[in-house]
Amino acid sequence: MALYGASTEYVLHSLLWLVDNPEPVSSLDLAELQDIPAAFVAKQLPKLEKAGLLIASEGLRGGYRLANPADEISVLAVVDAVEGRKSLFNCQEIRGRCVLFDQQPPRWATQGVCGIHGVMLRAEQAMRQELSQTSLADLARSVRDKAPSPFFGEAQSWFDGRVQTRRTSKVRQRKRSDVS
């Protein structure tokens, strides 16, 4: 239905919380703060680490932080890391199937890029060009310009209090305590 789906949306929103935040933030914190599916987000972030956009710290108090300054991370880089460089169009080389060629399409018919594929490639290029011109810093700025000052303090407090409140969260695993 759309080229870029919920994975990308979740990830982009999550990354905005990491801008200018030197402390690692866990995927669970990011998910619960934004009320998005935790297990799903946790599955997306390793892709960003492999792409070199995030740095992960393991173990207790671990989490993610940006690998580079936010103004050096383009939306295009994020999208490609999450969705895997999706193309606008998959050419199936219909031009060579014409029955007049009888299974043996001549060279003139299949050489170069298919005209239909060509216009799609140009459109894709225009799209990627636009995505490459916006950075996480740009996005974060547009959000912060709207928010009132007290909000950032509240957000910081929420992160600080996480280690305690997680204990009472709805998402709880039962190691070997589930027996009546």
Place this chain on the structure above:
Amino acid sequence: MALYGASTEYVLHSLLWLVDNPEPVSSLDLAELQDIPAAFVAKQLPKLEKAGLLIASEGLRGGYRLANPADEISVLAVVDAVEGRKSLFNCQEIRGRCVLFDQQPPRWATQGVCGIHGVMLRAEQAMRQELSQTSLADLARSVRDKAPSPFFGEAQSWFDGRVQTRRTSKVRQRKRSDVS
């Protein structure tokens, strides 16, 4: 996997055969000529008629022809007619879900267009701009410049002979003759 799928590809290739062809061509002819699924193509073309890009003639010897000169039909118009104005991205308004808002996001958080949605909209606009700049005539020209002259005659002959050869085609319906 891609924003535009096989429907669009089949349709665009089919339309190229209608450029400068005043005689109506049936969907079955278009499908068999290009070796693409006939029932599927037959399902796409009515969309183009409703969009005003094609004119259909019913009954025996019926078929489709372009409603306008090929240089007035953009690839964008075709794609929108077939796929229904797909967007690059579906914003789910994640920004309003932040738990700090406690179910009641303040106005500053949800007013205007979401920054992430915004960059996607700009990219989509750039893509559509590019698709709108290419017409069916442009595509047809790039194909014809490659093909040798005799090819067009062969194609014309194939269409002319269709009414007879269809009789022996593999795709044959059995009205009430299927009894052992």
Place this chain on the structure above:
DNA sequence: CAAAACGCGGACTTATAATATCCGCGTATG
């Protein structure tokens, strides 16, 4: 006028991808 060849559109099936969850492992912290 009846058969044939069309377009039309709904119902249906299948294939594939997107979304989401679960579980066990290794690792760092305190």
Place this chain on the structure above:
DNA sequence: CATACGCGGATATTATAAGTCCGCGTTTTG
């Protein structure tokens, strides 16, 4: 050594795309 992480494989659940089938009305043609 218990806890809270990241990691990754396996699995379930939808949703969408791709493809098929069938019955109806329309138009030509013999």
